[in-house]
Amino acid sequence: MPERPIQQHSLFDTSIESEGADGPIVPSRIRSTSPFHQPRDLTEAQREKFRRMSRESREARRSALAGEGPAPLHEINVPKFHPLDLMPKRDGKGLSALSLFSGGGGLDLGVERAGFSHTASFEIMSEAGDTLRKARSDWAVFSGETDGDVRRANFKQWRGEVDLLHGGPPCQPFSNAGRQKGHLDERDMWPQFVRAVKEIRPAAFIGENVPALASPKFSEYVSTSIMAPLSGSYHIQKIILQASDFGVPQVRRRVFFIGFRTKKMANGWKAPQSTHYWGDASITEGERCMGLREALGLPDIGVDDLSPTIRSSLTGPRHTTSILNSVAAQRKFESLQIWPNGVAADRASARAFVAKNGHFRLSVPDIALIQGFPEDWPFVGATYMALGQIGNAVPPPLAYAVASSVLEVLSK
Template identity: 35%
Template sequence: MRAIELFAGAGGLGMGVSLAGFKPELVVEWDRWCCDTLRQNRKLEKSVIRSWPEPIEGDVRRVDFKSFEGKLDLVTGGPPCQPFSIGGRHMAYDDHRDMWPEAVRAVRETRPRAFIFENVKGLTRASFATYLGYILLQLQYPSLARQVDESWRDHQDRLQRHHTSGGRIEYRVVHQLVNAANYGVPQKRERVVFVGFAEGIDANWCFPRETHSLDALLYDQFKTGTYWDRLKLAVKDRVINPSLESRAGRLRERPDELAWRTVRDALEGLPDPEHDKSASAKILNHRFQAGARSYVGHTGSSLDEPAKTLKAGVHGVPGGENMLRRADDSVRYFTIRESARLQTFPDNFVLHGAWSEAMRQLGNAVPVTLAEVVARSVRDHLRAHAPFTGNA
């Protein structure tokens, strides 16, 4: 099934989409380090992105999508999130980095059967509610483009009038705030995901049901002890969160979901980069990074919970709080490889650039597993409810 990938970054969303059975015909990314990462991984024999086209390195505003009109099953992408990020300046529509208009333009010019876009949790903040509504209206009616001298608020008013007057909906759109940990990602990472299906396709679709839960993990840790037994962990090596232990005490039976995956689960099999440097040097992107320290608001990720959200770096701190916290409360930075595992990237995936640059790429990425779960559901719906283009 044919797709195009916008704002590709290091490839997290695109890899998940490819694993779900879509083949990108076009990949666009402006950042040269990300493009170098994509180019290098395209050359690897067993790479997930080996069949990807050479990425277009440049401004998406200069890309003409009209040649793909009516030929695509899917358009995907993560418009730059800085305008809405909690760590950013919150300028939204006044931020020149807001690329939602380009995502909508790609849909307008290609007319895909479906699209998947994602963005940061900050987009759901009350202060952005009006702009979120504006994004949804544009995605529902992409052909009603903003005119040259039209303000975004005037455009929004026109879209609302069209909507309330019974105008034909071009895409049926749903959006949802999802936590990647609830889908088997060893990281508590919340993203807003937008999925739309073209008019004429049965829109009887909903987001995939969550498969993992915190309570299932707590039951395995504090009720049965199977988590500790599986990992052969002595009491002194366990990282216990008192508030979660208290919550576990209120559980009466084990939930049906699988247990949340923890940092310790994700790092299984990797040598300690700080104390076993010789073994770590043999593993791709697994070098110790010195300088980690704990302070108020930056205490690291517990080994026995999913990691906190990996960050791309804020306030001049490369990698933000991308640290693990041991049972003795000591901390160290995650290596690039460990961070890649927390984002469910393949172990053979090469991140281009120094530690801070690679961490920036990973901190901006979508977990591959989360992307694959959503894309597989969209793929199955397209196959079941409408003829598809290209090969299955």
């Protein structure tokens, strides 16, 4: 991506000048547009190496799109996977929902399809707010560093007006891919989620995060920062779900904290049951989840598998258009003959920009599909920003399953 003037995010800037083993650490010149971005401490020589790689990549992409590169090897794919088929619209019987940390709208879309009417969405990234407004022009969306910052919001205005509060506070303080600083990380927003629950007093809430939050490492944090402040008013249950169990062609686990205001409602709640399976021929119940190649409509090569977990391009040490999150993921994509680096903005561009190894290059619409978004969900922003919104999102079909289980209780 092109270099831009220094303009680090004012809320979560972690770039500092200090001394490193190979010279002074210098801040990145790339403008950070995400509160989740955590730049790496690099020397000028190290940064120049990344700049050179970026320049070479831009030139290769420019040549390809100008028709000067190698001839395309793949046809534009026509996906077989249609996420909305997994989320038939339900009758919410007038129940309403309010969204926090809405991002690109994974939870919001799943909750909407489950039948809840939209009250408001809060999201600090302006591009993600634009995505929500473009997708649903009638939604009330509060976005940007002022309107979208939940720390500035007075949630009492919705007391008694919202049946379900839902949101996924930033996962970076807890993710295995991050520094796992927990409550010491200034991006920890669970206290704000708890505050919103207390001020709104919804009949139920859904809080989502990475499964690492449910690990022993953060057991004390969960106990003191989530369960203790709310257990006096809510009956809370915790579940970990796998996206492929609900038809999403990706390995992606998430933890959900589901709270009900009355014991009767909590006792009546049943955790979502798997609707799909992958890789176990002995399973006879449910439908088979598509593999990645089948979902994208790619030719059969005799090998298929679930996609590795899609990485958000906004949460690493530098903005990127790669979705790789590990060496194991790289091997998996190689076995599927899919190129996960340099994701293109659209399928035509992906076809024109031939990958070095000749594998199929992914596009933003492909990544959205792998995450369970429908084809017409309009992610706003540069390619890395769109990928960041997708990678940070809850797969909508997974959100739909959880919201539907809550609807079953609240609609009685």
